[in-house]
Structure formats: C-alpha cells, structure tokens
Amino acid sequence: MEEQKEIKQSEEIVEVKKKKRVELKTKFKELKPINFLYLTIAGIINAFGVTLFLFPVKLYDSGISGTSMLLDQITPAFLTLPMFLVVLNIPIFIFGLKRQGLAFTTYSIFTVIIYSLMSYLIMYVLPIDVSIISPLAGSDLLLCAIFGGVISGVGSGLTIRFGGAIDGIDILSVVFAKKIGISIGTFVMIFNTILYIICGIAINSWILPLYSIVTYFVGSKTINFIVEGFNRSKCAMIVTTKAKEVSEAISNQFGASGTIVNAIGGFSKEEKNIIYFIINHFQINKLKQIVHDIDDKAFISLQDVSDIIKAKAQ
Numbered sequence: 001m002e003e004q005k006e007i008k009q010s011e012e013i014v015e016v017k018k019k020k021r022v023e024l025k026t027k028f029k030e031l032k033p034i035n036f037l038y039l040t041i042a043g044i045i046n047a048f049g050v051t052l053f054l055f056p057v058k059l060y061d062s063g064i065s066g067t068s069m070l071l072d073q074i075t076p077a078f079l080t081l082p083m084f085l086v087v088l089n090i091p092i093f094i095f096g097l098k099r100q101g102l103a104f105t106t107y108s109i110f111t112v113i114i115y116s117l118m119s120y121l122i123m124y125v126l127p128i129d130v131s132i133i134s135p136l137a138g139s140d141l142l143l144c145a146i147f148g149g150v151i152s153g154v155g156s157g158l159t160i161r162f163g164g165a166i167d168g169i170d171i172l173s174v175v176f177a178k179k180i181g182i183s184i185g186t187f188v189m190i191f192n193t194i195l196y197i198i199c200g201i202a203i204n205s206w207i208l209p210l211y212s213i214v215t216y217f218v219g220s221k222t223i224n225f226i227v228e229g230f231n232r233s234k235c236a237m238i239v240t241t242k243a244k245e246v247s248e249a250i251s252n253q254f255g256a257s258g259t260i261v262n263a264i265g266g267f268s269k270e271e272k273n274i275i276y277f278i279i280n281h282f283q284i285n286k287l288k289q290i291v292h293d294i295d296d297k298a299f300i301s302l303q304d305v306s307d308i309i310k311a312k313a314q
Helices: 002-029 033-057 063-074 081-095 102-125 141-161 169-176 184-203 207-227 243-254 281-294
Strands: 233-240 259-264 271-279 299-305
Touching: 033 063, 033 102, 033 141, 033 207, 063 081, 063 169, 063 184, 081 102, 081 169, 102 141, 102 281, 141 207, 169 184, 184 207, 233 243, 233 281, 243 271, 243 281, 271 281, 281 299
Parallel strands: none
Antiparallel strands: 233 271, 233 299, 259 271
16 A cells, blocks of 8 residues: 555656646747847847946946946946846846746846846957947936937837846836835836935935936836836736636736626627736736637737726725
C-alpha cells in the first residue's frame, strides 16, 4: 500500500511538472520577434533623449531613470548611469512578473538593457562629448528640457505600445497605486515630486529640478499622444455569448473580477452578456488575446476612466 502511494505521488509530481513546462512554453510563444525590433528602436531613442539632451546639462528624467541620473552624480565615478539603469530597473520588473506576466517582463527587461547599452556607447565609446553641454542644444536648459522630454517620451511610449515598459516606476505604480487608493498617474507624480525635491537638496540648487519638471510634463504628454491615456485606466465592455468562460479567464489572469450584465442583440435578438471590466493600459493587448481565444466573435469596447471610486467597506 505504501509503495502504491509513493508511486501515485511521484506520478502526480511528474504530471504537475509537465503542466508547468507546457504553461511556460505557451507563455514564451506569446513573445513576438517583431516586437523586439521595435523595442530595440525604442530603447535607442530613449537613450538618445536622455544622454544627448538631459544628462549633459544635469537635468533629470522621471522615475527610476531620473533616480539613476541622480545617483550617477552623487556616487563615485565607477558607478555609472548605465549600471544604475540595469541594477535598479530589472529587480523591479522581476518583482512585477506575477502581475504583469512573462511577456511584459521579458519585453521590459530587454528594452532596459538596450537603453542602458546604448547609453553606455554614447557616453563612453562613441566620439560624442556629453560631459559638459548637450552636443545638439548646447547649454540651453529649456531646449534640452523640451527635446529631452519629447525624445525620451517617444521611446517610453513605443515601449508601452509594443508590450513592455522602459522604467520600473510603471511597475511600482501599477502594484502600489491601487493598494494606497490613488491613480497610477498620481502615484508617478508623487514619486517624481519627491525625486526632484531630493535632487534640489542634493545639488543645492532648484534651477535644474524645476527645468526637469518641464521635461517630465513634456515627456508625459508625448507618451499620452503615442499610447492614448497613459495616466488613465480603461473600462472594457465585452459583449459575448461565453461570459462565464471569458470572465473566469480574465479574472485568473489579472486577479480582479468584472461585472456581468444580461443583454439581447439588437438585430439578432440573441441572448448575450456584457462583461464590465477595469484594466490598465499595460493589460489591453493581453485582454484582447484572452477574449478572442475563447470567443472570436466577441465585441470589445474600450473607454478612458478618469476616476475609480471604490465601495465603502462595511
């Protein structure tokens, strides 16, 4: 009897391992080679914006990138911006792996590595002097702030559009904003405000941090233009005849439940359901894939949501 139990347990372990391997292979199949090409371009663009416009005049990017730039200034010379970009960002993306998924995490880490590598090449290998002034905008702080914000915003926006994120602040905002009851945009703004205050104290000047706010504003607007609704959640209304299966799948994937409403097709008079679900912009592509894998005739409508007011705890 004991031998049979041991055999059964070992068979169950083998079966679980097989399922995990199959799940892992399925997740890796979600990775699209063409996305890596676009993400490479995005990382290079972001590196150009930061190293050619912001870094030379000591302006600060937002989020973890801005934090890395500050650390580059106040730490010994052997601790560099490219190194901090990797060391600070990658652990955050790994931390968000369970929530954001393998594909998103892989895309994000890949883009950060490209961003860091290109920054290293511009700063230390290519014959470009970025030590004192911008090679393209000179010492004009306003020009550097505007063009640095636009170019790095294009890089960040492209990264989001093709399934990843180039800055760990995006992960921190998605993970913690909901827990403390604020929007993703508000979380990012608070983080950057604290960052710029620390920068002002560290360098004993407020001129550069104030110009950095211009960079942040311009960069955010650029990202909004490319991604559509960077600082807003999305309301997804899914019209489907397979509401139970779709609802279970998206709940399992995103760790949140939606609301199912009964409906009738206006033309067909067929009974259907509408699933009302709130997502962030990182989850849009995954939602489309999940829904259409289950019901290829499902209709999905996405709308911006400016505020989400939770029910009061009883």
